[in-house]
Amino acid sequence: MNILIWHVHGSWTTAFVQGPHRYLLPTLPERGPWGGGRPAAWDWPASAVECSPAELAESDVDLVVLQRPEELELAAEWSGRVPGRDVPAIYLEHNAPRAGAATSRHPMADRDDLLLVHVTHFNALMWDAGSTPTAVVEHGVPDPGHRYTGELASAAACINEPLRRNRITGTDIVARLAADVPVDVFGIGADDLDLPNVRSGGDLPQHRMHTELARRRVYLHTARWTSLGLSLIEAMMLGMPVVVVGTTEAPERVPPAAGVCSTDLRRLRRGLVELVADPDAAAAAGRAAREAALARFGVERFLRDWEGVLARVTDTAPVSAPVSAPVSAPVSPSPALTGRS
Numbered sequence: 508m509n510i511l512i513w514h515v516h517g518s519w520t521t522a523f524v525q526g527p528h529r530y531l532l533p534t535l536p537e538r539g540p541w542g543g544g545r546p547a548a549w550d551w552p553a554s555a556v557e558c559s560p561a562e563l564a565e566s567d568v569d570l571v572v573l574q575r576p577e578e579l580e581l582a583a584e585w586s587g588r589v590p591g592r593d594v595p596a597i598y599l600e601h602n603a604p605r606a607g608a609a610t611s612r613h614p615m616a617d618r619d620d621l622l623l624v625h626v627t628h629f630n631a632l633m634w635d636a637g638s639t640p641t642a643v644v645e646h647g648v649p650d651p652g653h654r655y656t657g658e659l660a661s662a663a664a665c666i667n668e669p670l671r672r673n674r675i676t677g678t679d680i681v682a683r684l685a686a687d688v689p690v691d692v693f694g695i696g697a698d699d700l701d702l703p704n705v706r707s708g709g710d711l712p713q714h715r716m717h718t719e720l721a722r723r724r725v726y727l728h729t730a731r732w733t734s735l736g737l738s739l740i741e742a743m744m745l746g747m748p749v750v751v752v753g754t755t756e757a758p759e760r761v762p763p764a765a766g767v768c769s770t771d772l773r774r775l776r777r778g779l780v781e782l783v784a785d786p787d788a789a790a791a792a793g794r795a796a797r798e799a800a801l802a803r804f805g806v807e808r809f810l811r812d813w814e815g816v817l818a819r820v821t822d823t824a825p826v827s828a829p830v831s832a833p834v835s836a837p838v839s840p841s842p843a844l845t846g847r848s
Contacts, residue, residue, distance in 0.1 A: 508529070508817065509528070509569045510570045510817075513574060515540075519646065521649065522649060524554065524555040525810060531558045533560065545557050570820065571594055590621065591618070592620060595821050596820075597816070598622070600630060603630050603733065608633050613639070616635060627645065631643050645735075647804055647808065648737060651717045651741060652745075653746040655793045657725075662691070662724065663719070665692075667695040668694075677729025680772070681727065682705065683772065684729075689706065690706070691708045691719075692706070692707055721746070721747060723747070725779060726747040726749045728751040734756070740800050745797070748765065748790075748792035749767075751767065752769075
């Protein structure tokens with residue numbers, strides 16, 4: 508199957524292109540949010556193919572996966588096919604609704620020409636999609652391996668643009684918890700932080716970041732409002748114990764044995780202090796976290812679920828094929844998703 512999909516969310520797309528299809532990635536000379544193509548820093552499979560708008564017009568397209576409303580018009584203009592009319596279409600929603608969450612109408616609400624797919628059950632619950640058919644396919648994450656050493660008595664957090672997104676990402680919570688435990692923050696804009704006992708780990712390539720995260724005793728996830736952070740899942744797969752603000756999907760996906768998941772700041776502080784102070788307990792919690800993440804978020808399960816969705820939309824039988832070899836290098840987030848959950 509030839510699938511037209513924009514490179515929007517690097518980590519999610521990395522898992523998606525491991526499947527058995529051919530993935531057509533719109534590419535512009537200047538790259539940017541509407542033509543990012545293949546990321547240079549990732550060893551994606553050869554089936555992920557860059558296509559200019561002119562090449563898309565001459566290519567066979569069996570399915571379009573949309574991720575932003577503007578892509579409806581771009582897909583029609585560049586491919587010569589109207590999504591949902593001339594070619595089957597899926598709209599993939601990465602994010603939870605923002606302002607007025609419980610009453611937010613999804614941009615694709617009340618449509619009968621596409622399938623709306625969410626990445627968490629929480630998102631599906633919160634978005635008002637009207638009569639649009641919906642499905643949920645939870646994240647899949649390539650296993651980075653059990654790398655946890657916990658040799659540094661500090662916490663690690665991954666936050667992109669922590670100043671601009673302050674309360675959404677819980678940067679203020681990091682500042683409060685850092686009074687008891689040093690916190691090293693990794694991500695875009697981490698160098699801009701100037702908070703007591705909070706240090707910048709920089710914006711590292713993913714493979715280096717994984718190694719550095721795993722040296723810290725605990726992973727701290729402070730987002731108040733996010734879909735379900737892939738960095739949290741990756742930290743759990745690394746074998747890190749976690750202290751997590753218990754909002755959105757997190758309470759469903761962080762088992763008690765993996766650390767602490769709560770909306771009570773006192774419990775978060777107590778759990779953070781206790782795990783940093785007890786390396787053996789931290790390592791045991793990290794093993795439980797890894798086991799839970801592998802069971803729920805393996806790439807094989809992710810691709811199997813997606814094959815069911817693709818078959819539903821195209822009215823074909825699911826394709827069964829080996830998963831491509833895991834990628835070995837990272838990609839920086841696309842500008843289109845900078846600052847998104």
